[in-house]
Amino acid sequence: MGFSYYGDCMKKILITGGSGFVGSHLCERLLAEGNYVICLDNFFTGREKNIRHLRNNRFFRVLEQDVTEKIHLACDEIYNLACPASPVYYQHDSIKTITTSVIGSINALELAKKTGAKILQASTSEVYGDPQVHPQHEGYHGYVNILGPRSCYDEGKRCAETLFINYHRQEKIRVKIVRIFNTYGPRMRSDDGRVVSNFIVQALKGNDITIFGDGSQTRSFQYIDDLIKGLILAMNSPDEFTGPVNIGNPEEIRIIDLAQSIIKLTGSRSKIRFKPLPQDDPRQRQPDISLARAVLNWNPEVTLNSGLKKTIEYFRKELNH
Ligand code: NAD
Numbered sequence: 001m002g003f004s005y006y007g008d009c010m011k012k013i014l015i016t017g018g019s020g021f022v023g024s025h026l027c028e029r030l031l032a033e034g035n036y037v038i039c040l041d042n043f044f045t046g047r048e049k050n051i052r053h054l055r056n057n058r059f060f061r062v063l064e065q066d067v068t069e070k071i072h073l074a075c076d077e078i079y080n081l082a083c084p085a086s087p088v089y090y091q092h093d094s095i096k097t098i099t100t101s102v103i104g105s106i107n108a109l110e111l112a113k114k115t116g117a118k119i120l121q122a123s124t125s126e127v128y129g130d131p132q133v134h135p136q137h138e139g140y141h142g143y144v145n146i147l148g149p150r151s152c153y154d155e156g157k158r159c160a161e162t163l164f165i166n167y168h169r170q171e172k173i174r175v176k177i178v179r180i181f182n183t184y185g186p187r188m189r190s191d192d193g194r195v196v197s198n199f200i201v202q203a204l205k206g207n208d209i210t211i212f213g214d215g216s217q218t219r220s221f222q223y224i225d226d227l228i229k230g231l232i233l234a235m236n237s238p239d240e241f242t243g244p245v246n247i248g249n250p251e252e253i254r255i256i257d258l259a260q261s262i263i264k265l266t267g268s269r270s271k272i273r274f275k276p277l278p279q280d281d282p283r284q285r286q287p288d289i290s291l292a293r294a295v296l297n298w299n300p301e302v303t304l305n306s307g308l309k310k311t312i313e314y315f316r317k318e319l320n321h
């Protein structure tokens with residue numbers, strides 16, 4: 001679909017969840033690449049200040065709307081990111097969370113059907129649940145507790161993948177499913193509740209570092225810039241490539257070692273305090289990224305150490321305001 005008013009080569013891109021942590025970086029990058037960007041958000045976990053610096057760009061528009069309401073606009077591409085990602089926020093109103101993933105995906109897919117837009121789903125490593133296969137490759141079907149406290153998020157995201165692939169098969173929509181692994185960086189909320197922001201804020205404030213369980217569980221953390229590159233490469237991959245594709249950094253670390261790294265990098269005097277492990281907390285997680293390497297020519301570039309330093313700088317400034 002051409003937009004002669006803005007020039008035929010300018011793509012109009014909708015980002016649902018565009019004022020959140022990932023979404024705001026994506027808005028920024030896609031604007032810098034010369035696109036017209038529409039950020040649709042209900043500001044549940046997203047913040048106006050994440051996108052304030054983009055507000056006077058005339059090719060940027062903000063639409064305060066819930067993704068569970070029908071979307072009426074013209075666009076060439078859709079990134080469907082709307083959904084709280086931190087367990088603290090997604091368990092706050094579990095029914096709303098699953099509704100956002102399922103009804104939100106249907107609304108975004110219906111818009112893609114009407115406009116012919118290409119559409120990307122921000123899926124998650126959580127579709128693998130507490131994985132029995134390590135590292136996790138895209139062919140693994142996962143081990144999710146259907147009834148557990150994380151299922152409002154995990155099953156919502158699994159259902160969204162099912163919707164995406166069925167809209168592709170039945171309606172010939174061009175879809176991309178990206179399974180995002182734990183991502184961190186500037187613009188996470190200080191009260192986000194996920195581990196990297198929690199530990200950094202606790203360390204900078206000199207509060208106890210709260211480790212859930214004994215800290216032997218593992219995660220693999222990727223820096224935001226690597227994810228943004230991966231998302232854009234996935235969107236621009238050949239039409240026949242639908243994914244799912246894992247995007248994550250295979251550098252795996254135990255949570256206790258993450259705590260120690262953050263204490264060292266911040267020069268903090270915080271002590272470690274152990275708290276109960278939440279139910280169904282995955283024991284281990286590491287992406288197999290062979291597919292992303294082969295099809296997208298994507299590789300994470302930012303080491304955990306350098307990504308943490310940048311994120312610590314961000315939170316230092318945030319907390320001084
Ligand atoms: P976030 O919570 O910072 O951002 C989510 C955004 O969606 C927020 O701006 C929020 O206000 C918005 N939103 C939530 N419900 C909405 C609704 N009903 N209608 C409209 N907007 C709504 O989280 P994030 O880390 O930026 O994650 C973005 C996406 O990436 C999510 O879909 C998440 O599931 C996925 N993801 C993120 C990670 C990660 O580590 N950051 C990992 C896997 C998947």
Ligand code: UDP
Binds near residue numbers: 194195
């Ligand atoms: N975690 C922790 N302390 C915190 C927050 C989280 O030990 O203050 C643990 C959590 O139990 C999990 C890991 O860190 O084992 C990653 O948690 P997060 O919520 O960031 O991501 P997810 O579990 O969704 O991968």
